[in-house]
Amino acid sequence: MESQKLFDQSHVLWRPPNPSRTRGEYLRRFINHKHGLLLKDYDDLHAYSVKDYTFWLDLWEFLGITSSIPPDPRKILEQGRAPYLPHWFPSARLNYAENLLSRSDDGIAITFARENALAHGNGFENRRIRHVSWRELRIDVAKWAAALRAEGIRFGDRVAIILTNCPTAIALALAVSAVGGILSPTAPDMGIQGILERYKQIRPRLLVAETSSLYAGKFTDLKPKLNEVAVVLKEFGLQKVVLVPGAGSATGERMTNIPLSATFDEFLQGGSRYNGPLTFEQLPFNHPLYILFSSGTSGPPKCIVHSAGGVLLQNKKDCGIGFGMGVDDTYFQFTTTGWMMWPFMLAALSCGTRLIAYDGSPFHPDVKDFLKFISEQRVTVWGTSPRFLTEIHARGIHPLDLASFESLRILFSTGSVLTAPMFEWTQHAFGEGIHIASSSGGTDICSCFVGAVESRPVHSGEIQGKSLGMAVEVFDPEGRNIEHTGVPGELVCTRPHPSLPVGFWGDEDGEKLRKAYFDFYPDVWRQGDFIVLNPRTKGLMILGRSDGVLNPSGVRFGSAEIYAVLDSPPPPYDFTQSIADALCVGQRRARDNDERVLLFLLMRPGHRLTSELKKDVREAIRKALSPRHVPAYIFQVDDIPYTVNSKKIEIAVKQIVSGSNLKPSGTVANPESLRQYYKFYDVESLDENGKQVANRNEKSKF
Numbered sequence: 254m255e256s257q258k259l260f261d262q263s264h265v266l267w268r269p270p271n272p273s274r275t276r277g278e279y280l281r282r283f284i285n286h287k288h289g290l291l292l293k294d295y296d297d298l299h300a301y302s303v304k305d306y307t308f309w310l311d312l313w314e315f316l317g318i319t320s321s322i323p324p325d326p327r328k329i330l331e332q333g334r335a336p337y338l339p340h341w342f343p344s345a346r347l348n349y350a351e352n353l354l355s356r357s358d359d360g361i362a363i364t365f366a367r368e369n370a371l372a373h374g375n376g377f378e379n380r381r382i383r384h385v386s387w388r389e390l391r392i393d394v395a396k397w398a399a400a401l402r403a404e405g406i407r408f409g410d411r412v413a414i415i416l417t418n419c420p421t422a423i424a425l426a427l428a429v430s431a432v433g434g435i436l437s438p439t440a441p442d443m444g445i446q447g448i449l450e451r452y453k454q455i456r457p458r459l460l461v462a463e464t465s466s467l468y469a470g471k472f473t474d475l476k477p478k479l480n481e482v483a484v485v486l487k488e489f490g491l492q493k494v495v496l497v498p499g500a501g502s503a504t505g506e507r508m509t510n511i512p513l514s515a516t517f518d519e520f521l522q523g524g525s526r527y528n529g530p531l532t533f534e535q536l537p538f539n540h541p542l543y544i545l546f547s548s549g550t551s552g553p554p555k556c557i558v559h560s561a562g563g564v565l566l567q568n569k570k571d572c573g574i575g576f577g578m579g580v581d582d583t584y585f586q587f588t589t590t591g592w593m594m595w596p597f598m599l600a601a602l603s604c605g606t607r608l609i610a611y612d613g614s615p616f617h618p619d620v621k622d623f624l625k626f627i628s629e630q631r632v633t634v635w636g637t638s639p640r641f642l643t644e645i646h647a648r649g650i651h652p653l654d655l656a657s658f659e660s661l662r663i664l665f666s667t668g669s670v671l672t673a674p675m676f677e678w679t680q681h682a683f684g685e686g687i688h689i690a691s692s693s694g695g696t697d698i699c700s701c702f703v704g705a706v707e708s709r710p711v712h713s714g715e716i717q718g719k720s721l722g723m724a725v726e727v728f729d730p731e732g733r734n735i736e737h738t739g740v741p742g743e744l745v746c747t748r749p750h751p752s753l754p755v756g757f758w759g760d761e762d763g764e765k766l767r768k769a770y771f772d773f774y775p776d777v778w779r780q781g782d783f784i785v786l787n788p789r790t791k792g793l794m795i796l797g798r799s800d801g802v803l804n805p806s807g808v809r810f811g812s813a814e815i816y817a818v819l820d821s822p823p824p825p826y827d828f829t830q831s832i833a834d835a836l837c838v839g840q841r842r843a844r845d846n847d848e849r850v851l852l853f854l855l856m857r858p859g860h861r862l863t864s865e866l867k868k869d870v871r872e873a874i875r876k877a878l879s880p881r882h883v884p885a886y887i888f889q890v891d892d893i894p895y896t897v898n899s900k901k902i903e904i905a906v907k908q909i910v911s912g913s914n915l916k917p918s919g920t921v922a923n924p925e926s927l928r929q930y931y932k933f934y935d936v937e938s939l940d941e942n943g944k945q946v947a948n949r950n951e952k953s954k955f
């Protein structure tokens with residue numbers, strides 16, 4: 254079977270030191286005790302969790318969800334507007350922020366650092382790192398909530414933020430939830446087009462935005478952008494713009510030319526007449542909490558509405574059980590506010606865990622300082638991306654030479670595929686005792702389908718297991734479950750779970766949502782990821798997006814398989830010093846009978862893609878995978894397109910090289926990079942270096 258090679262590198266990388274003392278195991282015993290069951294391991298627990306909806310009630314109790322009206326055990330689910338979109342816990346009343354403000358002591362709730370706080374300068378003690386206690390956080394939330402109430406923000410009102418990942422953004426998010434509003438976050442690096450195509454759709458009543466930002470040593474004045482945004486959104490119901498001093502601003506700065514603007518101080522003063530104790534609106538489980546945006550690369554983004562109860566229960570499950578977070582933990586998720594990992598990260602507060610909020614580039618002024626910061630802050634769970642790990646690997650950095658990382662329990666990798674070679678490198682680079690937890694989910698569900706299982710070993714290249722309560726299966730195109738064959742297929746979820754979107758904003762009859770997820774397999778959620786389950790280990794591998802599956806001559810494989818070979822080719826090859834990045838897509842033009850694979854390579858400075866190197870790449874792929882995986886063409890490119898959330902954009906390139914004309918959405922971080930791919934439509938007319946040659950009529954393979 255073609256996919257057998259996928260598991261060749263699968264071997265145990267890490268074993269849990271104390272599997273029976275993990276939170277997942279406590280949950281299993283709790284459920285056994287409560288229901289008189291004999292679930293004996295994670296597999297049994299997972300099977301129960303996707304068979305009986307009572308699991309979600311068990312979870313509620315086990316996690317200690319705070320509610321003013323607890324769920325009625327006789328009514329966990331109620332018929333929603335479609336069979337696949339039920340209402341969860343219809344009689345319960347709760348508040349998300351009340352659950353997150355799980356402490357009010359003087360311990361640290363948030364540690365905040367901007368990139369310029371990390372420079373060594375006068376020594377570590379002088380770094381400008383700010384700590385916010387749980388008591389202070391509660392006071393800040395109370396002030397924001399009072400000001401929001403004074404402004405008239407109430408149930409269902411949309412509050413948009415263009416803020417960095419900082420304590421102000423966190424306090425405001427909790428305050429919006431406390432008053433029953435809906436928060437819609439965007440990071441300040443989003444361009445005007447991206448901001449407007451999001452917020453014009455959801456018509457926020459209030460916008461809170463920073464006036465400047467700092468990234469990679471560069472201060473940006475955001476006021477001109479905010480001005481344009483405010484002018485347009487005023488026509489779409491915006492009533493106020495609150496200006497928060499950013500990285501390079503003076504406090505209290507007044508921006509009279511931005512329509513509807515008020516300073517941060519003025520806005521908060523507006524709430525002084527509400528200065529009573531912080532109160533939390535008690536709302537239904539399905540009450541909308543966030544509007545997040547899907548990272549489509551063309552067309553307007555989908556505005557995905559998530560419920561307060563669903564996000565709380567799922568993310569507290571992921572943090573509290575998947576990662577076993579508690580009051581002794583410190584969670585550093587590297588994310589901007591514009592990625593679903595930001596709301597995900599906030600749920601750690603509900604476990605009493607300290608958060609690290611970081612704003613800026615990890616590479617500036619020096620990535621070594623960034624790595625030392627993680628160790629010094631005694632981070633126990635660090636969320637990062639394969640892209641970051643690959644980059645420090647390529648720079649020849651040895652993290653253990655810089656710091657001990659002795660507090661680090663879990664290195665959580667998400668955002669894209671962590672290949673087997675990168676699993677290996679990361680394990681050795683950060684320490685043999687660290688649990689490398691790769692996971693996959695998405696903005697669509699604001700949580701994970703597959704991820705960490707603390708009680709199980711980690712196998713190289715594999716995600717440990719299906720998340721509890723998630724009825725994940727691998728389907729073939731006809732809708733048959735093929736997971737036990739070890740052949741890749743579509744990641745589907747065959748039963749509802751609480752963090753299904755409440756809907757898309759503005760999609761009154763739910764048709765857009767149905768089309769997006771429930772159309773391909775009627776009534777079954779299709780995530781659009783290409784996945785395989787290793788029948789021996791039960792581990793999972795994501796092989797790329799399923800609409801990006803490579804399918805030359807009927808052989809189906811994922812781009813991640815090619816990237817893994819480039820990361821770690823079989824001996825004697827080594828591409829890490831010469832190849833910086835790669836993008837692998839299928840080309841299927843109307844005039845072709847078959848699909849061909851195109852591999853685009855970004856070279857490191859000072860390196861060129863020579864014929865010799867192409868030959869080596871081909872040979873390495875042939876050796877590691879099979880002759881049928883070898884790309885038909887390999888070209889050097891100047892840039893690889895990425896989304897603002899650091900996801901490689903394969904689909905747009907696939908469409909371009911197959912003849913589509915694409916208008917990139919505001920989600921593409923470097924839209925100009927897409928331009929160079931158009932010429933590859935006529936791939937036969939290009940020479941070895943991708944240059945147009947006249948009268949080329951012979952099909953050649955470079």
Ligand SMILES: CC(=O)CC(=O)O
Pocket residue numbers: 593594667668669692693694695696700701
């Ligand atoms: C958990 C995730 O799946 C995050 C992402 O890749 O968007």
